[in-house]
Amino acid sequence: DLSESLSLLLATLESTADGILVVDRHQRVSSVNARFAEIWNIPASMHQEKRDEALLNHVLSLLVDPEAFRHRVRELYEHPADESFDTLLFRDGRVIERYSKPQMIEDRIVGRVWSFRDVTKFRRAEQAIEESHRRIDRLLSTSPAVLFSFRPEFPFEVTFLSSNVVDQLGYEPALFLGNPDFWKQLLLPEGMKRGPGWLERLQDDGHFSDVLRFRHRDGRIRWLSIELRVVSGTGGQPAEIVGSSSDVTDRIESEAERDQLRASLARSEAMSAIGSLVGGVAHEVRNPLFTISASLDAFEARFGTRPEYRNYVAALRGSVDRLSRLMNELLDYGKPPRFNLESIALHETVAMAIELLPNPMPRPGIVIENQVPVDLPRLLLDRDLVLQVFRNLIENALQHLPEQGLVVVSAAPTAWSGRPGVECRVSDSGPGFNPGSIRRIFEPFVG
Template identity: 30%
Template sequence: MTHAWEGLIEGMLEAVLLVEPVQLTVVAANRAAHKILGVPSHSLPGRSVIDLAAAPEDMFFWEDVAAGLSNNIYSETLLRRADGQAIHVMRRVSLVRFDNASSMYVVAIRDHTDQRQVENELEKLISELRATLESTADGILVTDLDGSIRSYNHLFAKLWGLPEELLTSRNDNAVYAWMDNCMVDASHYNERLAQIRRSPLMEASDVLVLHSGKVLERVTLPQYARGRPIGRVYSFRDISQKLADQARLQLASKVFEASTDAIFITDEQQHIITTNPSFERLTQFSEVEMIGLSISDFFLGHGNAEILKRMLDELELDGFWEGELWNRRRDGHAYLCMISLVRVQNENGQTLHTIGFFKDRTENYQAKQKIEELAFTDALTGLPNRMLLEERISQSITHASRDQSQFALLFLDLDNFKQINDSLGHPFGDRVLVDVTERLKKCLRQVDTAARLGGDEFVLLLHQADAAGAEICARRVLADLSAPFNLDGIEFTVTCSIGIALYPEDGTEMLDLIKNADSAMYYVKAV
């Protein structure tokens, strides 16, 4: 009978064992059974089926089978191969009775290893997805369309270092103010935030640099309900660590390349490893030319040694530095740049990179200089006006008082200048005043000051001059102005009256000195 069964089971695709029900020994096994267990052909008959079990509970299983508790059992179990490897199988044990009252267990086995591996992988993926959803790797901030905060997670609070009092109270303005104070370039940050809020459907990605040295990537997406925007979701990710990886720099290249600020990144030794296109447009130096240069190499020129030392010291101490300094483009032209340097560290406090942001502030500086020039100089002649004159007189009083020295004020008024304006016109008179200014400048030393108070009144401030020095200067002015003027073919002469006041003889206060010099001038004019 057994030989007949052997022929039958040999044609089956499944692994099949025939097991004697009393001793639980294998009486026959097909090729598939030998293959799945990794044993030589014809080696299974005579072996105890319990020897093939890989789990202790399988022994109790076969005891239940031997006890006849079930005639048909379908279960999952482990079998041990000849090489010691345990494999997952699905097993069906069926009791088959013969006419002669004998019986035999037919054990059909199907390898379940691949399916179990797929199931394990699926369980792992589901577990990872659940963990990702329950605990995102990004800091999340959710607002409505007006910017009011609806919620944020703990990682958001950790990234921005929100203090405990902001976590326990609802104060949107305080949270936003805290974020502003964390930013290296708060003005640009707020401009960008306002732009995003004005566009409810806008999707944006930005890089934020914090005073703490963190570099955050911010991605913002609109939040929809029933197809309409109802708010905005901001996700923040700390990319400080990833800046150490060139691949991460490439991922951030869109922001890096498109920035209007000139940007350079250094290694831990502060040697430049990359620059963006705005850097080359501003400095005229290509990235290839800059690679390997240190921050000191780039900014050392134009008398920056002292400020550069302070910059690097503060960067080392505080992790960031902001300020202005002059530098030169490749063609030699000087420009004023506003610089922000941020040190990027790893979790152990070791420096990975230094990121430099800077922009050309030359136009702003020139505009400021122009405003100051208009505020402190006479628009027609370019001479200091009354405000600047008073400032310099005040300085002269301070120095003369400290050094026990003297100085002189000469109050000068052109004689009969009104007749020139009345007869030849004010434009012609203005040209005369400009020519008078040039002659006055030639009569003074470099340390002296000539100022125009208005109309045809001028004041000369002579540093460290006594009465004799003041008289010499006054005579020189009278002589130079008495020389003929020639404008548009018209030749004429200009005379003037000069009053002199000496410090400290004629006063120790600025107003007294100007008043006394003015009085002396009118006395001369009346004589």
């Protein structure tokens, strides 16, 4: 029975993955297995060595920190009841876990058992995983796209969000992870209205993309390109929704600016062509108009006092005067602009524009109020052009008012791009602009 037990014990020691060393109370080697010799590169000549000190001197050369190893061994021999667990670093890069505890027979300590396990592969795998996690964190934090995932069912709780969301929207990821409705509060209303549509797309196609507007923490509106995809789990059921968001605000704004620039260039080219055309037309019309005016002067000098001609002469004279003013304006429109700047009081200029309104303006029941402050600072402007601007705006308002109405001209100090200025308003109680005409408001002959 004893030999059988001893055989079983030796077989067990040799079959274990750990290197085993057993020493007695006098630090003599009682037992050692082949795995111990393999881990510590013990030559065959030392396999029968019984002195622990001889083995200790051999293994010290293999360690990164031999003095710490020797110190711990001495501590344990001085305190035979202590147990110990630590990690050893070898010069060749291996990592060995060392475990030691007293050998007991009943209640007596008769020696010490040392076990050594090579965990180099596990540690390298752990390091590789940690490095992979660090690499992923670096990629996520420096990526222009925010990556996220959320549950596929209501209330669509966010389960992961990359840290670079702080750069995109100004908020820490924890705010999104702790509140399922937080991201919905940042999405502008039109995006929420499209919610049912993207849910249907996800259910039908398994993916969805759109460009939505979100409000940044600083109040700015950011355009985000959203990509969503359903990830299936066991049985093909949706397990989660993963996605990314990229800030495309600059691209959209630059595209809008480019479109505006193209439209402005097209309008400028059209205005230039119109200017050349109307200038030529005005020149051609002015001579016949002068003949009509001269003939009307002669007719008025001879027959203007007769009652039966008086109304006709007045109507013709008003029409000729209006055509003359129109021709002068057309000729001015076709010329390069030249400004005659002078210091003017805006209240007085508006009052003059109201006085110069043609009869029968304003009609009975129409009130025009000049609410421009008298003490407004004087402005350096072309008086004639400003008069024309206010007169045209007021006339346009009067033409579209019903039988009774109100036209108000007002002004107030303001700033534009950091420079002081004055904001002028002409408002009325009429129906307002046709939405389709707003875009063409600065084109000539659009009323």
